[in-house]
Amino acid sequence: xxxxxxxxxxxxxxxxxxxxxxxxxxxxxxxxxxxxxxxxxxxxxxxxxxxxxxxxxxxxxxxxxxxxxxxxxxxxxxxxxxxxxxxxxxxxxxxxxxxxxxxxxxxxxxxxxxxxxxxxxxxxxxxxxxxxxxxxxxxxxxxxxxxxxxxxxxxxxxxxxxxxxxxxxxxxxxxxxxxxxxxxxxxxxxxxxxxxxxxxxxxxxxxxxxxxxxxxxxxxxxxxxxxxxxxxxxxxxxxxxxxxxxxxxxxxxxxxxxxxxxxxxxxxxxxxxxxxxxxxxxx
Numbered sequence: 019x020x021x022x023x024x025x026x027x028x029x030x031x032x033x034x035x036x037x038x039x040x041x042x043x044x045x046x047x048x049x050x051x052x053x054x055x056x057x058x059x060x061x062x063x064x065x066x067x068x069x070x071x072x073x074x075x076x077x078x079x080x081x082x083x084x085x086x087x088x089x090x091x092x093x094x095x096x097x098x099x100x101x102x103x104x105x106x107x108x109x110x111x112x113x114x115x116x117x118x119x120x121x122x123x124x125x126x127x128x129x130x131x132x133x134x135x136x137x138x139x140x141x142x143x144x145x146x147x148x149x150x151x152x153x154x155x156x157x158x159x160x161x162x163x164x165x166x167x168x169x170x171x172x173x174x175x176x177x178x179x180x181x182x183x184x185x186x187x188x189x190x191x192x193x194x195x196x197x198x199x200x201x202x203x204x205x206x207x208x209x210x211x212x213x214x215x216x217x218x219x220x221x222x223x224x225x226x227x228x229x230x231x232x233x234x235x236x237x238x239x240x241x242x243x244x245x246x247x248x249x250x251x252x253x254x255x256x257x258x259x260x261x262x263x264x265x266x267x268x269x270x271x272x273x274x275x276x277x278x279x280x281x282x283x284x285x286x287x288x289x290x291x292x293x294x295x296x297x298x299x300x301x
Contacts, residue, residue, distance in 0.1 A: 037091030090119035140169035
């Protein structure tokens with residue numbers, strides 16, 4: 019019933035000297051009037067805080083990585099299943115950090131499975147990729163026909179606050195979204211020094227992000243377009259019923275605020291809940 023992380027395929031090229039391996043599997047299920055964390059299995063330094071319910075029936079969980087950073091050769095694997103009619107929101111208490119590598123690659127694999135009439139919001143805070151880091155990040159989203167989803171991925175290359183750019187290193191981002199087993203959205207992105215500087219890439223901006231929401235309509239597209247207006251570095255499109263929002267900038271907080279505004283505009287009509295920002299984002 020519950021999705022296993024499946025870290026092996028994403029981390030096959032992690033190098034001959036593996037680092038820390040951590041796995042976390044979570045299963046959410048509807049029990050009477052609320053969603054509960056019905057299944058949890060962990061190995062290594064990945065964990066979650068006790069679930070809580072600031073919105074009533076929806077289960078909120080904070081994902082923790084106690085070491086505070088990922089080094090070369092580390093492998094993180096996360097599997098989440100939201101069973102039929104359940105509702106869950108997953109976020110993190112702070113940014114993820116991926117440190118410089120002299121050769122080996124760090125790997126992160128996430129498998130999210132949302133069953134019929136279930137809801138998942140996957141809203142991790144930004145991933146900071148230090149100059150010289152080598153990272154492979156793969157997210158697989160498996161949607162049942164009536165599943166509902168809002169999620170984002172925010173990446174910071176280098177440490178702009180410390181004057182660090184991204185003249186070396188590489189981040190490979192791989193998103194796969196399936197509905198009823200059939201591909202809905204497949205995207206692979208390589209962010210390296212060339213993409214960081216190029217006009218066709220980030221144009222020297224240190225931060226980029228993607229927000230995905232499903233099922234969406236032309237009404238959601240218009241709502242986000244209205245928020246974007248003529249703002250630079252922002253865009254949105256609708257592919258079938260998948261809303262895809264993009265943003266580039268020089269500050270992760272700026273991108274998070276843009277995405278929070280987008281989410282506020284579409285949340286009620288997609289996950290059937292009023293706007294709510296987890297309190298951990300304000301700390």
